[in-house]
Amino acid sequence: MWEVMKQQPVHPDIDEVLPADVFAALGDPIRLGILVSLAAFDEVDKVRCGSFTELASPSLLSYHFAKLREAGITRVRAEGTVRFISLRREEFDRRFPGLLDSVIETARRDPSVPRISNPG
Amino acid sequence: MWEVMKQQPVHPDIDEVLPADVFAALGDPIRLGILVSLAAFDEVDKVRCGSFTELASPSLLSYHFAKLREAGITRVRAEGTVRFISLRREEFDRRFPGLLDSVIETARRDPSVPRISNPG
DNA sequence: CGACAATTTCAATGATCGTTGAATCATGCG
DNA sequence: CGCATGATTCAACGATCATTGAAATTGTCG
Numbered sequence: 001m002w003e004v005m006k007q008q009p010v011h012p013d014i015d016e017v018l019p020a021d022v023f024a025a026l027g028d029p030i031r032l033g034i035l036v037s038l039a040a041f042d043e044v045d046k047v048r049c050g051s052f053t054e055l056a057s058p059s060l061l062s063y064h065f066a067k068l069r070e071a072g073i074t075r076v077r078a079e080g081t082v083r084f085i086s087l088r089r090e091e092f093d094r095r096f097p098g099l100l101d102s103v104i105e106t107a108r109r110d111p112s113v114p115r116i117s118n119p120g
Numbered sequence: 121m122w123e124v125m126k127q128q129p130v131h132p133d134i135d136e137v138l139p140a141d142v143f144a145a146l147g148d149p150i151r152l153g154i155l156v157s158l159a160a161f162d163e164v165d166k167v168r169c170g171s172f173t174e175l176a177s178p179s180l181l182s183y184h185f186a187k188l189r190e191a192g193i194t195r196v197r198a199e200g201t202v203r204f205i206s207l208r209r210e211e212f213d214r215r216f217p218g219l220l221d222s223v224i225e226t227a228r229r230d231p232s233v234p235r236i237s238n239p240g
Numbered sequence: 241c242g243a244c245a246a247t248t249t250c251a252a253t254g255a256t257c258g259t260t261g262a263a264t265c266a267t268g269c270g
Numbered sequence: 271c272g273c274a275t276g277a278t279t280c281a282a283c284g285a286t287c288a289t290t291g292a293a294a295t296t297g298t299c300g
Contacts, residue, residue: 007266009278018232023223028258029140050276060259062278076144081267081276101221103143112138127296129248148288170246180289182248201246201297 009076009083014091016079017072023098025071028057031064032107033114035073038087039104041119048052049076049083051120122168129189129203134211137192142216145191151184152173152227153234155193158207159224161239169196169203171240192218 025031033055041047052061065085068074072092077084092100107113145151153175161167172181185205188194192212197204212220227233 018149019226019230020147020149020152020232022226023143023152027140027144027147028219029138030258032140048276057260058277059261061281066278073221078266078277083277085254096226097162098222102218106139106142106219110139112140123281141258150288162266177290179249179291183288186248198247203247 007078009078011075011088012070012072014072014088014095017095019096022071022073022099024101025073028064028067029113030060031068033116034061034064034068034085035087036104036107036113037110037116037119038074038085039116042087042089045086046112047086047119048082049085051118052116054116055114127198129198131195131208132190132192134192134208134215136206137215141220142191142193145187145193146223148184148187149233150180151235154181154184154188154205154234155207156224156227157236157239158194159228160235162207162209165206166204167206167239169205171238172236174232174236199232230237 026035034052037052037055038047049061049065050058055061056064065074065076069076072088072095075086075088077086087100089100125164146155152231154172157172157175158167169181169185170178176184185194185196189196192208195206195208197206207220209220
């Protein structure tokens with residue numbers, strides 16, 4: 001999974017992302033939790049990566065953020081000492097129309113998917 | 121994954137299936153291939169498990185069928201020496217409204233997902 | 241019964257996964 | 271500069287994954 005540390009993380013070309021990779025990335029409750037939380041706060045384009053420590057340890061979060069990013073689902077932007085994570089809404093919707101909405105709805109409705117209380 | 125051999129395979133209660141399990145089951149190109157092929161022939165309630173040998177060896181297919189079945193996506197019915205596989209459409213749609221359609225559309229549109237030529 | 245067909249199970253393999261904790265890196269601030 | 275903060279990387283672990291090929295199972299038909 002390696003990729004030398006860069007101040008700005010690398011995002012895949014959305015057209016190179018395959019459906020199976022997307023679903024694999026969604027196949028984990030913590031990652032679904034990140035997704036629904038992001039969707040809930042998506043008017044805010046700035047949700048700190050550190051807002052998710054209720055869901056997992058910083059190091060584990062970093063791992064899950066990478067999975068979502070590599071699947072083309074999220075974008076991460078470094079700004080000073082902080083990183084902001086957001087959905088790649090428009091691009092992803094163009095590539096896989098309708099999918100993200102129905103995934104988010106599915107996850108949002110299910111109590112097995114964890115959530116964070118606020119985007120801190 | 122074992123589950124002693126029974127003439128009729130075991131299907132999970134659809135309400136016990138979790139979103140993360142569903143997505144994990146969808147996170148493989150062969151399984152997506154099975155899904156889109158099933159959807160393409162879904163007017164036919166009787167698609168033989170053996171119709172999918174273009175996608176993988178019999179033993180590997182059996183493994184993938186089990187994953188789809190355990191995720192509540194498909195149903196398998198033994199009839200004599202043959203097994204028929206089908207989508208658990210109504211139940212799955214009740215549990216996760218809209219999801220299956222958008223997953224199938226996503227997989228159907230993508231050339232990376234393999235297909236079988238006919239249900240034999 | 242015995243041969244055969246369709247399918248699953250089993251055992252083994254290497255690859256990847258999710259998780260942990262310690263180490264590292266980058267940035268901002270005194 | 272030196273230290274604290276936010277976050278990623280690294281190394282290690284046991285668990286699960288996808289795949290293979292051989293063996294077992296079930297049912298059909300002569």
